[in-house]
Amino acid sequence: xxxxxxxxxxYEDLEVIYEFYQEGESTEADVQSRYDKVTKQxxxxxxxxxxxxxxxxxxxxxxxxxxxxxTESCDFAAMLxxxxxxxxxxxxxxxxxxxxxxxxVAGVKTVTLEVDGDYAFGWLKGxxxxxxxxxxxxxxxxxxxxxxxxxxxxxxxxxxxxxxxxNPADIRWETMRSSGAGGQHVNKVETAVxxxxxxxxxxIENSETRSQxxxxxxxxxxxxxxxxxxxxxxxxEARDEIEAGKKAIEWGSQIRNYVMHPYHLVKxxxxxxxxxxxxxxxxxxxxxxxxxYLMMMGQKEEA
Numbered sequence: 001x002x003x004x005x006x007x008x009x010x011y012e013d014l015e016v017i018y019e020f021y022q023e024g025e026s027t028e029a030d031v032q033s034r035y036d037k038v039t040k041q042x043x044x045x046x047x048x049x050x051x052x053x054x055x056x057x058x059x060x061x062x063x064x065x066x067x068x069x070x071t072e073s074c075d076f077a078a079m080l081x082x083x084x085x086x087x088x089x090x091x092x093x094x095x096x097x098x099x100x101x102x103x104x105v106a107g108v109k110t111v112t113l114e115v116d117g118d119y120a121f122g123w124l125k126g127x128x129x130x131x132x133x134x135x136x137x138x139x140x141x142x143x144x145x146x147x148x149x150x151x152x153x154x155x156x157x158x159x160x161x162x163x164x165x166x167n168p169a170d171i172r173w174e175t176m177r178s179s180g181a182g183g184q185h186v187n188k189v190e191t192a193v194x195x196x197x198x199x200x201x202x203x204i205e206n207s208e209t210r211s212q213x214x215x216x217x218x219x220x221x222x223x224x225x226x227x228x229x230x231x232x233x234x235x236x237e238a239r240d241e242i243e244a245g246k247k248a249i250e251w252g253s254q255i256r257n258y259v260m261h262p263y264h265l266v267k268x269x270x271x272x273x274x275x276x277x278x279x280x281x282x283x284x285x286x287x288x289x290x291x292x293y294l295m296m297m298g299q300k301e302e303a
Contacts, residue, residue, distance in 0.1 A: 003048065007041040014038050050294035055232050056122030058156035060115040061225060066103065067130065069148030074103030076133045077150040079282060081111050084124075086284030093117030098208045098218065099192075106139070112205070112222075114157060121156040126293030128154050129255035136261050145261055149254065155229040157221070164224035171223075172196040173216070178207040195219040202226055256289070258282070271296050 014034040020026035051057075062084060066077040088095050099112040115124065130151050137146040158164060174194040192207035193215045204226075206219040258278060259265045266281045266289075267274035273292035275281060281289075 003041070003045055007038065007045060010034070010038045010041055047291060047294065050291075050298045051119045051122035053122070055156040055228070056125070057119050058121045058159065059117075060121040060124045061098070061112065061155050061157050061222060062115055062124060062127070063110065063112045063153045064108070065110045065151045065153075066107065067149035067151055069146065071103060071105040071107065071139050072133075072137050072146045073148040073150055074105070074107030074109055075139070076107070076131075076148045077109070077111070078103075078107035079133070080131060080150055080152065081108060081113070083282050083284055083286070084113065084115070084127075087286045088115050088117070088120075088284075090284050091117060091123075093120055096208070098222070099205045100207070101205075110205075116157075121154065122294075123290055124154045125156075126290060126297070127152045127255075130253045132254040132257045134257070134259045134261060155226055156232075158225040158228040162224075162228055164227050166197075166220070166224060166227070170198045172198065175212060178210075191215060193219050195223055197223055197227075200227070200230070268292065 014031070014037075017026050017030055017034050021028065021031050064077050064080050064084075066073040069076070085095055094116040096114040096116070097111070098114055099110070101109040101111070103109050130149055133148050133150075135146065136143055140146060172195075174196070175190040176192045176194065177190050178192045189210070191210050191212045192205065193212060195202075195204040195206075195216075197203075202223060204219045204222045206215045206222065208218055209215055255270055256266065256268045258281070259267075260278055264276050264278045265274060266276075266278050268289050271289070271292040273289050275288070277285075
């Protein structure tokens, strides 16, 4: 209501300044300035309507996994992690690292982040899919061009208001030592956990804290969140099937291309949104891509 009333007030101001302009008491620049403000506010209202599906307001869990391409793909996964962290920080969101497995040489094999803030899942839900990078690899002494892939999977973190019942008999647990960045306590005790959910085949890994019990509790919450996501998709036919049909993390299945050689271009193959400023995108300037996807989905639902 606050946003609507702000739009209404700006529109009334525009009407007044236009009357002044007709009477010669205001300039065309003044009218244009007020018009731009009204347009921007109305566009923001229209965009917020794209974040009105069930679950959009929830915290997002974002999992990045390196695909075909070895060390180069692990490095790309780390680049994507940095991109999303920087995007979240620009929006004032809180980021928590739930699981992190380093690459054998560089980068990261897989990382799971919790992004907490208003409509975090609504903003990020369109990032599900395979991302492709083309560049001169810093790991190739011959300076050859390499293509690498990483997958992104985003789902809403179910909160206490959402009741999901899980049969304990369907759960199998494994414990393991934590890996990745850390101090003297890393790899000493088996505090990291891996959860297997038999009916769905879902596997959750969590190494967030040094407490095995706390990691198990968080893994259960993440499982319930994925089960909640599945139920949302059953009820909302407009949503894609979970994990985009389990596509392989390789050529031909990507949703977005990041090209750094022989030219500079980031292009989303679904919306055709593109920019030549690759560095800005990798520094977290993702809003144009996120908005383009949400507007496209909104138009499909209206159709």
